[in-house]
Amino acid sequence: MTILDDVSLEVARGESVAITGPSGSGKSTLVALLAGLDVPTSGDVVLEGEYLNRLDEDGRAQLRSGRVGFIFQAFYLMETLTAHENVMLPLEIAGRKDAARIAADWLDRVGLADRQDHYPRQLSGGEQQRVAISRAFAIEPQILFADEPTGNLDDKSSQHIAELLFSLCDSRQAALILVTHDSELAARCQSRIALAGGRLVGAS
């Protein structure tokens, strides 16, 4: 089954791109390929001059480490780690000695200073997503992938998360690749590409 076919795009540092399209159009698969979470059967994905599809699993992981941030619709926090430990995780993987301090700073910045020692189950959806954002930004990524980051949240939380996302990307000059159904959110990106049936059907 061909999920994506003849899709070509280039994203520059600091640029924000929205990927839109109906369910099943291949949005999430595209993001997974761009981030090296999966490899294409044909074609190339180049990140910072490195061909992701020519690296092995560990090579791709190493490339992501310290450079790529993720935010998922389902948060994917580690249930066995506290909020603080969750944010520390990518910093530790990248070998940062000051992981604990940076993680605490980030949780403070997203308004969760007093929830640091809580486990994900003890947090609301919005709070969990804020922990996920802290986790994504703590490593100061050059590129941030966000797959329906507000999909599971109410309006108020969604707005809050969107604000946080764009302002942080701006201030860090990080590229943002955002998968969304939300046209308002998509409109805030510098460029938009639309997918349908695995093909690129529009770009602006």
Place this chain on the structure above:
Amino acid sequence: MQHVLFQALRQLRRDWKAGEILALGAAMAIAVGAITAVVGFSERIMSGLERSAGEVIAADIKLASRESVPVAIEEEGRRLGLSVARTTAFPTVLFDKGQTLLVSVKGVTEGYPLRGALKLKRSLKDDAAEERVVGIPAPGELWADPRVFYSLGARLGDTLQLGNTSFRLTAVLTYEPDRGGQFFSFSPRLMINATDLQATGLLGPASRARYALLAAGPVERVDEFKAIIEPALDRRIAIVDLDSAQEQVGATVSTARDFIGLSSLATLLIAGLAITVASRRYVDRRRRQTALLRTFGASSGSVLLTHLIALSSLGLGWGVLGAAGGFAVQEVMAGLIGSLLPGTLPAMGIAPAFLGIMLGTLLLVAFSVPSFFTLARIAPIEVLRSTEKSGGGRFFWLIYLIPIGGLISLMLTQVASPLLVLFLAGGIVLSLIVMMALSAGALIAMKSLSSSAGVSWRFGLGRLIRNKTASTFQISTIGLGLSILILLSVVRGQLFDAWESRTPDDAPNFFFANIQPTEREGMARFFREQFDAAPAFTPMATGRLIAINGAIPVAEDYPDPRTASRIEGNLNFSWAAAIPPGNEIVAGQWWEPGSSEPVVSLAARWAEPLRVDVGDTISVRSGAQVIEARIINIRQVQWESLTPNFFVLFPPSVLKGAPHTYLSAARLESENQKKLIELNRLFPTINIIDVGAILAQVRRVLDLVGLALNLVFAFTLAAGGAVLFSVMQTNQESRIRDVAMLKVLGCDRRRIRTALNFEFLTIAIIAGALAGSTALLTGQWLAERVFEIPYATNYRELIYAFPTSVIIVWLVSFLGVRRAQYAPPQALLKDVIT
């Protein structure tokens, strides 16, 4: 109701397709397979063994007496459908051609022997073929032991005069199944038809005849027969059955039966553990779906019913599969050991398979019910938010009485002693609690490590510490399963060692009894010259027990007929300077060398029913001498050793003047056995007893028992594997998701592996340590109290057991997440979500 049924079956189909119920089903199938194979196989083996061991008394049950056993008892046996036969044996002296020979005449009725077969030779030539015969001597015919021919120079076809009647010698009697029963009063056998007995005129009041009624049939009929006749039985009639007939074989078979019972119990228990764990996982994965059903208006009752129907159908399906597997395994085993047993093994009935499926389903339901009740209590709100799992109320723990009750009732079906069941059940629950407490303690102690540890350690430890209840349960379940396996394996090894040491390859196959002190030197010379061996002579004297602590013992005070007969009958005793081999002091101490103090050493088996202990006194009369001796020690005797052993032993100087004879034993290979004819000529009154057949039988029993034990143990191991599989599956999804997320965040495989290893090794090491120490603490109790074998703590085995356990747990766990290490993160995340 109908929709509940459909819902249940639909759910089952979905689960089946999704491979969801593999762990639960595997645990169930193993339990059923184990019950079917073990019950079926042990029934077949035991009846085969009993039949084989029954040869020793030529029946399943024997009533022995100094007078003819009443006809009413014989009729009772026939009424129950048992085969019945009678034997009458007495000593007499044969005169022929100027020679005399002390012989033992045995008159038998049609049907004898009921178990085993007589073997005859139709020629005296050495190479004449031996044939198993069905039937007994015809009236007027005489079958005789080869020694009768050699001693008297008789030939086949000759006529021999026995009392008032002449008999024609028609066959050489080479084997008589119940010959070994009375070792030390054994003379060459003459066998005649019972209808000729009266005519000989030898059965007078002073004939010293021993009468026996033999009966055989299906086990339950024999048991019924015994139960009916026993209460009203004349004290002068002794019941001899498998357990009492042959201490050697009986003890081994009953120990084996205990071990098999205990192992199948352990298999059930471990399978129960696997089911508990697997059903918890099953339930955890059903919470959302159940909450959804509740929002649609399903009552908690219908939720429970749906799951119970699905569960019972699952039980039935996997149960049938397990029963078929169990049946196949025991068929293969039966095929393998068929050659070891005389005759063919009885076929396995369908009953064990039914029993297996029934008990398995009971096990499945009893062990799953607690988990399923939590499903019934799920609130619809869970569909909206994942709440912390609720405990289910203050008295919810009471629900665990169901599996405990189920376990106890299952135990009672496998082990006869309720006290043992109580100890085991209590021990298991206690071990589980202690293990949970210890593993929780270990995890808490490790918590302080996690804050200062690196990402891999934090990840591994975090998983364990955060899910502390689940982790301690996981560790304790593995620990308990492992400890049972280690325990059984250690005890099994010790059982084999104990049996092996009791029947070594050089165990004597000939006994020599009734050696007069004047013959001792001559016999020793004969042995030196002919066999180049120096035989050991054990003195044996006969007396009577006349007082216990100064009072005359009354047989009526002792309900056990064997004990009563010890009081009324003759007492054989001996003396020794040092503890005889195969004896172990269990209370008191051995006497100083050269001691002439009036003390006595008793075998536990003799002292216990007489209710005497160290410090008490017994008085024994032998000839004109009466001695009152203080009991100085109690011995445990290895009766299986087939060496001369005595219940009562004195220091050598205490009863020196008592009239006595000697016993001796030797290992003689077949080329030397012919020289015994010469020995018999030189010393015609010495009784030569061939125990080679009995020895071979003991060996055969041991071989069979060993096979049965290994089979049962294999099932226990399989159940252990099911536990491990279920336990390690418990947190698999969250583990895989975490691995995927670590990859997303840029963690390489090496660090992921370290993290997983850290988690698995922590589980394995704590569980292995708990299992090893539990086995160490309880092994001795199990060996000494339950199996009555000497137990030497085998640290080497335990030292091996620990790393083996750790490696197995680690390996199984690690293989479970192998795919997660190599698959791309996106695929893993998808798998976990959908």
